Amino acid sequence: MMLGYFGFFMPWDWLLLPGLLLGLLAQMRLMATYQRHLRQPVSTGLSGAETARIILDRAGLHDVPVEPVRGQLTDHYDPLKRALFLSEANYAGRSISAVGVAAHEAGHALQHQAAYAPLQLRMMLVPATNFATRAFFLIFVGGLLLTMFGMIHPQLFARILPFAIGAYAVVTLFQLVTLPVEYDASRRAREVLLRFGLIGGHETEAVSRVLSAAALTYVAALISSVLELLRLIMIARSFADD
Numbered sequence: 165m166m167l168g169y170f171g172f173f174m175p176w177d178w179l180l181l182p183g184l185l186l187g188l189l190a191q192m193r194l195m196a197t198y199q200r201h202l203r204q205p206v207s208t209g210l211s212g213a214e215t216a217r218i219i220l221d222r223a224g225l226h227d228v229p230v231e232p233v234r235g236q237l238t239d240h241y242d243p244l245k246r247a248l249f250l251s252e253a254n255y256a257g258r259s260i261s262a263v264g265v266a267a268h269e270a271g272h273a274l275q276h277q278a279a280y281a282p283l284q285l286r287m288m289l290v291p292a293t294n295f296a297t298r299a300f301f302l303i304f305v306g307g308l309l310l311t312m313f314g315m316i317h318p319q320l321f322a323r324i325l326p327f328a329i330g331a332y333a334v335v336t337l338f339q340l341v342t343l344p345v346e347y348d349a350s351r352r353a354r355e356v357l358l359r360f361g362l363i364g365g366h367e368t369e370a371v372s373r374v375l376s377a378a379a380l381t382y383v384a385a386l387i388s389s390v391l392e393l394l395r396l397i398m399i400a401r402s403f404a405d406d
Contacts, residue, residue: 203259243287
C-alpha cells in the first residue's frame, strides 16, 4: 500500500474532488449573486453601516461598534471584542448586497445577546478547533512526509493516524455547528430588515438570494470536511491492513 499511496493518486483521493467542486461552485454563485445585487441600490438609501447601527441600537446593543475592515466579504461579528466589522464595500455601500450582509452580521450580535446555544457552542469550540487544525497538519502531513522519506516506519505512521482523524473530526464538528448559526443569523436578518422597514417588501427576494448564496458556502465547507474525514479513515484502514 505504501508504494501505491506515495504514487500519484489513490482511489480514495477521488473524495477530494466533490468537496473542491462544491466549494468552487458555491463561491462562484456567491460572488455572482453578491456582485449583481451590489449594483442594485436599496430603496431606503441606507448604507450597510447605517443598517447595522439601526438594528443594533433597536436591540439595545449601543455598545457594539460597527467598523470597516479591508478586503472583500471579510464581514464578521467578533463575539470576543463584541464588535461588528464590515468590508469597505458593504460598510459604505447602499445596495441590496451591502444591507443584506450587514443585517446578517448584526444577526450574529443578536444571537450573542440572546445566548443562542449553537453560537455559544461555536465560541467554545474555537480554541479547540484552532489547536486541532494545527495538530492535524503536524500529525498527518508531517507524518506522511517523514514516512515517505523513510524517517519513520509506516507502522508508526499507522499508529498516529487515529490522532490525526480525531483532530480533523473536531474541525468537522465546528463546520457542523457553524451551519445552524449562519442560517439563523440570516433568518434574523430578514426578519429585522422587514420589521424595521430597512428594505422594501419587493426587495425581500433579492436579499434572500444574497443570504442563501452565502449560506451555501457553509454547506459546501461541511460536505468537504465530511468527505475529507471519510478519506482519512480509508487511509488509516489501508495502513492498518498492511
